[in-house]
Amino acid sequence: MKFKVSKSKFFESLSTVQNIVGAKTTIPVLSNVLISAEDGLLVFTTTDLDVTMRCSCEAEISMTGKITLPVKKLTSIVRELDDGIVSVEVDEDNCAHMRCGSYRSKIIGMSADSFPPTPTTEGATTYEIDQGKFRDMLRNTYYATAAEDARAVLTGILMSFEDGKLICVATDGRRLALYESEIDFPVENNRDVVLPPRAVTELLRSLKDNGDLVISIKDKQLLFEYSGLFFSCKLIAGTYPNYKQVVINDCEKVITINREELLAVLRRISASTTTTTNAMRLNFEANILTITVNSPEVGEAVDTVAVKYDGEPLTVIFNPEFMMDPLKHLTSDDIQIELNNASSPGLIKSDIPFLYVIMPLRM
Amino acid sequence: MPGDMVDKPDCMNRSILHVDMDAFFASVEQRDNPELRGKPVVVGAGSHERGVVSAASYEARKFGIHSAMPSREAYRRCPDAIFIRGNHDLYMDVSRQIFEIFDRYTPFVEGLSCDEAFLDVSSVRKLFGDGVSIARRIRSDIKSELSLTASVGVAHNKFLAKVASDLQKPDGLTVVPADPEGVRLFLAPLPVRRIFGVGKTMAATLGKLGVRTIADIQKINMDSLIRSIGENAALHIRELSFGRDSRTVEPEREEKSISREHTFSEDAVDEEKILAVLLELASDVAHRVRKQEKFACTGRLKLRWEDFTSITRQRPFEEPSCDDMTFREMARMLYEKEGRAGRPVRLIGFGVMDFISERTSQMVLFENEIREREKRESISRVLDDLRDKLDGGKIGFGSSHEVEK
Numbered sequence: 001m002k003f004k005v006s007k008s009k010f011f012e013s014l015s016t017v018q019n020i021v022g023a024k025t026t027i028p029v030l031s032n033v034l035i036s037a038e039d040g041l042l043v044f045t046t047t048d049l050d051v052t053m054r055c056s057c058e059a060e061i062s063m064t065g066k067i068t069l070p071v072k073k074l075t076s077i078v079r080e081l082d083d084g085i086v087s088v089e090v091d092e093d094n095c096a097h098m099r100c101g102s103y104r105s106k107i108i109g110m111s112a113d114s115f116p117p118t119p120t121t122e123g124a125t126t127y128e129i130d131q132g133k134f135r136d137m138l139r140n141t142y143y144a145t146a147a148e149d150a151r152a153v154l155t156g157i158l159m160s161f162e163d164g165k166l167i168c169v170a171t172d173g174r175r176l177a178l179y180e181s182e183i184d185f186p187v188e189n190n191r192d193v194v195l196p197p198r199a200v201t202e203l204l205r206s207l208k209d210n211g212d213l214v215i216s217i218k219d220k221q222l223l224f225e226y227s228g229l230f231f232s233c234k235l236i237a238g239t240y241p242n243y244k245q246v247v248i249n250d251c252e253k254v255i256t257i258n259r260e261e262l263l264a265v266l267r268r269i270s271a272s273t274t275t276t277t278n279a280m281r282l283n284f285e286a287n288i289l290t291i292t293v294n295s296p297e298v299g300e301a302v303d304t305v306a307v308k309y310d311g312e313p314l315t316v317i318f319n320p321e322f323m324m325d326p327l328k329h330l331t332s333d334d335i336q337i338e339l340n341n342a343s344s345p346g347l348i349k350s351d352i353p354f355l356y357v358i359m360p361l362r363m
Numbered sequence: 364m365p366g367d368m369v370d371k372p373d374c375m376n377r378s379i380l381h382v383d384m385d386a387f388f389a390s391v392e393q394r395d396n397p398e399l400r401g402k403p404v405v406v407g408a409g410s411h412e413r414g415v416v417s418a419a420s421y422e423a424r425k426f427g428i429h430s431a432m433p434s435r436e437a438y439r440r441c442p443d444a445i446f447i448r449g450n451h452d453l454y455m456d457v458s459r460q461i462f463e464i465f466d467r468y469t470p471f472v473e474g475l476s477c478d479e480a481f482l483d484v485s486s487v488r489k490l491f492g493d494g495v496s497i498a499r500r501i502r503s504d505i506k507s508e509l510s511l512t513a514s515v516g517v518a519h520n521k522f523l524a525k526v527a528s529d530l531q532k533p534d535g536l537t538v539v540p541a542d543p544e545g546v547r548l549f550l551a552p553l554p555v556r557r558i559f560g561v562g563k564t565m566a567a568t569l570g571k572l573g574v575r576t577i578a579d580i581q582k583i584n585m586d587s588l589i590r591s592i593g594e595n596a597a598l599h600i601r602e603l604s605f606g607r608d609s610r611t612v613e614p615e616r617e618e619k620s621i622s623r624e625h626t627f628s629e630d631a632v633d634e635e636k637i638l639a640v641l642l643e644l645a646s647d648v649a650h651r652v653r654k655q656e657k658f659a660c661t662g663r664l665k666l667r668w669e670d671f672t673s674i675t676r677q678r679p680f681e682e683p684s685c686d687d688m689t690f691r692e693m694a695r696m697l698y699e700k701e702g703r704a705g706r707p708v709r710l711i712g713f714g715v716m717d718f719i720s721e722r723t724s725q726m727v728l729f730e731n732e733i734r735e736r737e738k739r740e741s742i743s744r745v746l747d748d749l750r751d752k753l754d755g756g757k758i759g760f761g762s763s764h765e766v767e768k
Contacts, residue, residue, distance in 0.1 A: 174728060360726055
C-alpha cells in the first residue's frame with residue numbers, strides 16, 4: 001500500500017474520525033484508524049463497536065491496500081507536519097513509513113484483517129432530510145434529555161418517523177422538548193428509534209448548515225450519510241415513554257414575551273438559586289411578569305419583565321434551568337408561554353414547529 | 364475607630380461551660396453491662412481488624428490506648444482489653460438525653476459532637492445561680508438520671524472552658540479564675556499544645572525557640588515569634604496564651620452532612636464486594652436522613668486506595684431525596700465512574716449533604732414515575748419500621764442480587 005496525500009486533507013480526515021476510539025483497551029485495534037487506499041481515494045474508519053465513523057479524501061494512490069494505525073498518535077504527528085505532500089508506504093510488517101519534507105517516521109500498525117466489519121446501508125429503510133434542519137431539531141431538543149445515569153432511553157432523543165413527519169422528542173420526565181419537520185417517506189416506513197447521546201454530540205459537531213443528510217435504519221443500527229461522511233450508531237434499546245399522553249397543544253392563558261429579555265432576567269435571578277432551592281416564583285399580572293427567588297442560604301432576588309398578557313393574575317413555580325434551556329436555543333424574537341394553573345404543565349412555543357412542556361414545582 | 368469601643372463584647376463578664384462526657388461510648392457500655400465495669404473496654408473496630416478505636420474506657424487508657432488509635436495497636440498494648448463494636452443508635456439516644464439536660468438550663472448550647480458542648484449560661488445566672496452552680500447541677504443531673512459522668516470547665520470564654528474541662532478528667536469540675544492575672548497563672552504551667560491551632564508541627568517549631576509551656580509564650584518576644592510562625596499564628600496563640608478568646612457560643616450547629624465509611628479488613632479488590640459494602644452504607648445513610656426528617660440534595664462518594672490517597676466525588680440528586688434506592692443508585696453511579704478495576708480499595712464511604720426539610724416538589728410529566736418515587740419512599744419507610752422492630756437486626760436489599768444487575 002502506497003499513497004501521497006496533502007497534509008491538510010490528511011489531517012482534516014484524521015481529526016474527523018479520531019474521536020471514535022474504543023475505551024475498552026481489551027481490543028487494541030479499536031484504538032486504531034482503518035485506512036484503505038482505493039482508486040483515487042483514502043477512506044478512514046474508526047469504531048468503538050457502538051459507533052462507527054467513516055470519511056474519505058482524495059489522494060494519489062500508487063498501490064491500493066489497507067492498514068490500521070494508532071489514530072491519536074497519527075493525528076498528533078500529522079498535525080505538526082509542514083504543509084505539503086505526505087507520502088506513506090506500508091511494508092509487509094504493517095509498519096507505515098511516512099515522509100514529509102525532511103521528516104521521516106515509521107509507525108507500527110496492525111493488520112486491517114483484525115478491524116471489525118463496518119455496518120452497511122444495504123437493505124436499510126432510508127429517509128432524506130436537510131442537514132441544517134436536522135441539526136436544529138437536535139439542538140432544540142437535546143438539552144431536555146435526562147442525565148447519563150437515568151433510564152437509558154431518556155438519555156437519547158426519540159426520532160419518530162410518522163406519517164410524513166419526523167418528530168424529535170427529548171424528556172427527562174419533568175420537561176419535554178418536541179420539534180417536528182415534514183419529510184417525504186411512505187407510510188410503511190413509519191418507525192420510532194432512540195438516538196444515543198454520543199451520536200447526538202457527534203452529529204451536532206459535524207452537521208453543516210445545509211446539504212443532504214440520508215438517515216438509514218437497519219436492524220439495531222442508525223446510519224447517517226452527509227458531506228462525504230458516514231456515521232453509524234447502535235440504537236438505544238427499550239421503550240420510549242408515550243410522550244403523546246403528556247403533550248398538550250394549548251392552554252387557557254397565553255403570555256407573549258421577548259425571548260432575550262426574559263432570558264437575561266432568568267440568568268440574573270437564577271444566580272441566586274442554590275442546590276437546595278432551585279426554584280423561582282413567576283407572578284404573571286397584566287403586562288408584567290415578576291420573578292422571585294428566595295433561598296435560605298443566599299437571600300432573595302426579584303426582577304420584572306414586560307409581557308403581553310391580559311388575563312387573571314397567576315403564580316407558578318418553575319425550575320429556572322428548565323425555563324432557560326429552550327430560550328437559549330430558540331432564535332425567534334418573541335416566545336409564547338401558555339399556562340392553565342399553578343399545578344398543571346406549562347408550554348413554551350416559538351414561531352417554529354417546536355413545543356416545550358414544562359412541569360411546575362408544587363407550591 | 365469609634366466602633367472599637369462598642370464592638371468588643373463584655374467578655375470578662377460571660378459565663379461559659381464546656382461539658383465533656385468521660386469516655387462516652389465506653390462509659391455507656393460499662394453502665395449497661397456490669398461485667399465490663401472496672402475493665403479495659405475499647406469501642407471501635409475489632410482487635411484484629413483494621414479501623415480505629417472510637418472510645419476507650421479509663422481502664423484501657425492506662426495502657427496508652429486512646430481514640431483514633433488503630434485497633435490492632437490497641438490490642439498490642441492491651442491484649443486483655445474487651446473490644447466492642449458499639450451501638451451507634453444507643454449512643455445517639457443517650458446523647459439526645461444529655462442535650463435535653465443542657466436545654467433545661469440555657470438555649471445557648473453549641474454541640475461540638477455527640478458528647479461535648481459549649482453552654483453560654485451568662486443570661487440565666489439570675490435563674491439558676493452562677494456558672495459554677497449550674498455546672499454542678501448539670502453534672503448531678505447527668506449522674507443521677509443517666510448514671511454517667513461528665514467533666515466540666517467553667518470560664519468566661521470558650522477557650523478557657525475547654526482547657527479547664529480537660530484538666531481534672533474524669534468526673535471533674537474546674538473553674539478558671541475571672542481576673543486576668545488569675546487566668547495568666549492558670550494557663551502558665553500548661554503545655555503549649557493545649558492551645559488550639561498548635562499541632563505537632565507548630566509545637567516542634569516552637570520547641571526550637573525554647574517554648575514548652577504557655578508561660579513561655581506569655582513571655583516570648585513577639586518579633587521572634589512572628590518570624591518563626593508567621594503573624595497570624597503568632598497573634599492567635601499570643602492572645603490565647605493570656606486566655607483572650609472572643610468567640611461566642613453558636614447554638615444549633617446543624618449537621619451539614621450525613622455519611623458513613625467502611626475500612627476493609629484487607630484491601631479489597633473484589634468489585635462486587637466493594638459495591639455491596641457501599642450500597643449498605645448508602646442504605647444506612649438514607650435511614651439516618653429519614654430519621655431526621657430531611658431530604659438531601661447532593662450525594663458524595665469517598666474512596667481511599669491502598670496507598671492512602673483518597674478521592675471524593677459528588678453529584679446532585681435529580682431531586683431532594685431520602686430513600687434507599689435513590690441513594691444506592693447514586694452511590695453505585697459514582698463508584699462505577701471512579702472505581703478502578705483491580706486497584707485495591709482501603710476505605711469506602713458514602714454521604715449526603717445540602718439538606719432541606721421541606722421540598723417544593725418538582726412535578727413530573729409521566730404519572731407512572733410519580734408512583735415510582737412515592738413507592739420508593741414508602742418502601743424505605745417500611746424498612747425503617749422493620750429495622751426498628753428487629754432492634755438492630757439485619758434487614759436490607761438482596762445486595763448480592765443487586766450486584767449482579
